[in-house]
Amino acid sequence: MSSTLSRTTTATKIERLRRLMESRGLDAIVVSSYQNVSYFGGTTVMTQVNLPDRLGFLIARRDGAATLLFCNIEISQVRTQTDIEDIREYVEFAQDPTAELAKLLRKLGLSGASVGLDARRLPAASMATLQAELPGLEVVPIDDEIELAQSVKEPGEIETLERAAKATLAALEDGIKRLPPGCTERQASSRIYLNLMEIGGMPLFMVFASGDRTMQAHPESLSVPMLRGTIWRIDFGARFAGGINSDLARTGVVGEPTAEQEATLKALRATQDAGFKAIEPGRPAKEVFFAVRDEFKRQGLPFSMPHIGHGMGIGLHEFPMLQPACDIRLEVGMVLNIEPMTLLAERAEGYHTEDLAAVTEQGARLLTPPQERLLIIPG
Amino acid sequence: MSSTLSRTTTATKIERLRRLMESRGLDAIVVSSYQNVSYFGGTTVMTQVNLPDRLGFLIARRDGAATLLFCNIEISQVRTQTDIEDIREYVEFAQDPTAELAKLLRKLGLSGASVGLDARRLPAASMATLQAELPGLEVVPIDDEIELAQSVKEPGEIETLERAAKATLAALEDGIKRLPPGCTERQASSRIYLNLMEIGGMPLFMVFASGDRTMQAHPESLSVPMLRGTIWRIDFGARFAGGINSDLARTGVVGEPTAEQEATLKALRATQDAGFKAIEPGRPAKEVFFAVRDEFKRQGLPFSMPHIGHGMGIGLHEFPMLQPACDIRLEVGMVLNIEPMTLLAERAEGYHTEDLAAVTEQGARLLTPPQERLLIIPG
Numbered sequence A, B: 001m002s003s004t005l006s007r008t009t010t011a012t013k014i015e016r017l018r019r020l021m022e023s024r025g026l027d028a029i030v031v032s033s034y035q036n037v038s039y040f041g042g043t044t045v046m047t048q049v050n051l052p053d054r055l056g057f058l059i060a061r062r063d064g065a066a067t068l069l070f071c072n073i074e075i076s077q078v079r080t081q082t083d084i085e086d087i088r089e090y091v092e093f094a095q096d097p098t099a100e101l102a103k104l105l106r107k108l109g110l111s112g113a114s115v116g117l118d119a120r121r122l123p124a125a126s127m128a129t130l131q132a133e134l135p136g137l138e139v140v141p142i143d144d145e146i147e148l149a150q151s152v153k154e155p156g157e158i159e160t161l162e163r164a165a166k167a168t169l170a171a172l173e174d175g176i177k178r179l180p181p182g183c184t185e186r187q188a189s190s191r192i193y194l195n196l197m198e199i200g201g202m203p204l205f206m207v208f209a210s211g212d213r214t215m216q217a218h219p220e221s222l223s224v225p226m227l228r229g230t231i232w233r234i235d236f237g238a239r240f241a242g243g244i245n246s247d248l249a250r251t252g253v254v255g256e257p258t259a260e261q262e263a264t265l266k267a268l269r270a271t272q273d274a275g276f277k278a279i280e281p282g283r284p285a286k287e288v289f290f291a292v293r294d295e296f297k298r299q300g301l302p303f304s305m306p307h308i309g310h311g312m313g314i315g316l317h318e319f320p321m322l323q324p325a326c327d328i329r330l331e332v333g334m335v336l337n338i339e340p341m342t343l344l345a346e347r348a349e350g351y352h353t354e355d356l357a358a359v360t361e362q363g364a365r366l367l368t369p370p371q372e373r374l375l376i377i378p379g
Helices: A011-024 A034-041 A072-081 A097-107 A124-133 A143-148 A155-177 A185-198 A211-215 A259-278 A285-299 B011-024 B034-041 B072-081 B097-107 B124-133 B143-148 B155-177 B185-198 B211-215 B259-278 B285-299
Strands: A028-031 A057-061 A066-071 A087-090 A114-117 A138-141 A202-210 A231-239 A248-254 A309-311 A318-321 A335-338 A341-344 A349-352 A355-360 A363-366 A375-377 B028-031 B057-061 B066-071 B087-090 B114-117 B138-141 B202-210 B231-239 B248-254 B309-311 B318-321 B335-338 B341-344 B349-352 B355-360 B363-366 B375-377
Touching (some): A011 A114, A028 A034, A028 A097, A097 A124, A124 A138, A124 B124, A124 B138, A155 A185, A155 A335, A155 A375, A185 B185, A248 A349, A285 A335, B011 B057, B011 B114, B011 B143, B028 B097, B072 B087, B124 B138, B143 B318, B155 B355, B231 B349, B248 B349, B259 B285, B285 B335
Parallel strands (some): A028 A114, A114 A138, B028 B114, B114 B138, B248 B375
Antiparallel strands (some): A057 A066, A335 A355, A341 A349, A355 A363, B028 B057, B309 B335, B335 B355
């Protein structure tokens, strides 16, 4: 699972953009987000996330040619990551990245072209620059189509997603075995994160809490002891080779669980199973949402989730989102997390569990084994 | 350094925005980026970074009133973080966040107002929604002013930045002492990251490489052994209480350094000292850049940096950027990283060192002690 220095082959991904240009009558597509540039351009430039002014762009054209534009600082690294040969650079502060993009589009003969864009990611200031520099450019927001073009994974991507998910689960299960009784939340989450790094993941996010803070959406671990009998929950992920992410949630208890606590997990797991069972090619994504929601009702669990899962890949919440308005039909090769969560106000306990499944002709193929019991941290 | 549950006082920060409205003749300011909402709104909502469609907004008005708008999932947590009482919510997928922002602006009597925005962060699609929903709204991009309003830190913020920076250095210095001879890059970086988490930091970024990969900008650790005699370098940071970040770089060697390697570090440190010496209130930021660049020449070191340092806070590269076009005058209370880096192609070695300084009446006050020798990992 450790990173390697082999370069990513981008041809099949650029072909997805080319087909999208054909279907939408576009001359080119320009993407700017970390997720979109990484996916189609075969890069992993983390400063796209950490330094949002240091913009990076991928330009794909109707003839299948692709060009990357990055800050000069990043270029030597980008060349080790991608097989795209045409890599242009701008000098930070001396040049405006979007003005350089406009110049490049002009050089490529695209100043009067019809260009698809990720307008939910491109900064408004960049859009203004593009329109000022290239008044003849026709700009077409195609965010959903760009997302959708990433939703069906190639076999190699599914393998990487599966390895990443299994490694993440192993980091958790092994990590809690090594914890001393009476440890703090922070000690527990740090041990799990260390395991994850040793196994090849780079830390991405870590929700960890015990007691009544399990009721919050994204609480982080504190240096407080975990009290016997209280529920804890974790929702965490890491970035693996090729920028592929993991995202896994589990609920546990400190010491021995009560019968009531185990029963709640069992009921929550029934809602997750209802989601897995609803997965079949051709079915709209929203039906998976409804299947889970309906099972919450049958199980008598409080339900307040706007979505119950999502596609996984280089992004954390990719298309299709398993939410009540999503009409995208499931396809073989999509990879989905199903993650029911329930918040029990009277007991001040939040339960959450999340596993990954690939869509196959036969329905869901689970890539991580869902939890059958509450996990136990010694109390 | 561990996170606490005390809520952030926002009054003095909102007052900075109010003064900005006065000076620019604005009725309100709306910010949307993780950095800007966190700073002025007293929140730390990490999904603003990880889930870019889940937008969050802060609206500050001329009378000093402030309103937050977040996805309903985040609200219970946001209430534990900020002392802003007026928190509105939208339901993800059922409602468009920016359309809800437009409705809220209308409710607040701002539909025909003049509103300052962070247009380098607001998505182009959101700008289009705002303009369609509120055609009478006058939108004024004021990114630089919003950044500048964060550049002078309050004493409490400087203390937090200093504690975070010192904790980060301690995590590194302690971490490398615990490494076994012949360890891998990944083991080294993981050990350092674990220390950082135990001391209260949440992993943010970790550049770590040995040998010729030190020549790349942002290489990540691999599961490869570190060879005796080779240079390694680290550039890493974490998020501490209140969202305050750390960012520290060091260069070291595996086993004993050569005289030539120590001499290179010494020369690099001279360039960093030239930067510290150039720090004084009233001086344009670019002069610090020129002081460092000129010292590179005197020391005979290759120089190719577009900037040699930057402001620190909730963002990683905050104003003032220490770059050749930055005319911002240094002020008491600014906190700056000075981070010279040199890439020696003939030796395939990259050296980088980075420390934090506060601007005082007397010049730079160092918040971390710069390195005097190459750090040593047992070889």
